[in-house]
Amino acid sequence: MAQKPTSKHLVVGVDLDGMLLAFTPFFKEFFTCLQAGGNKIGILTARPEADKEQNLSQLKDLGITPDFYVGKPDDTNLPDGVFKAAVCTKLGIDLLFDDFESSNPQMLGDFFATNATTVPFTSWAYDPKGGE
Secondary structure (H helix, E strand, O other): OOOOOOOOOOEEEEOHHHHHOOOHHHHHHHHHHHHHOOOEEEEEEEEEHHHHHHHHHHHHHOOOOOOOEEEEOOOOOOOHHHHHHHHHHHHOOOEEEOOOOOOOHHHHHHHHHHOOOOEEEOOOOOOOOOOO
């Protein structure tokens, strides 16, 4: 007897700076589509956790309602790549959209050294400030 395929809903993380705020129209639709399909999509940012309410308010004004929000705790000294990799592991994030500080290849290296299962999508080649 053939087995039924199992469907797994995705858990997707999106960085704010250099990603969601650089490509807002795309991510507004992306959030809506993924959530309509039963997937979880939220924010994973190195912005301080203390800025959470302000950032959520900004997202609401943009028409984006994340399923989760994780900011970097003030009491951690982890590099951003390690912090984000650890959160991806803890939350079971399948895909992470992040610019990985576009000019800092160490951040992506730190990420992969800590987490080998989350697939990162990056905008390294895009500079929204035009190289300024």
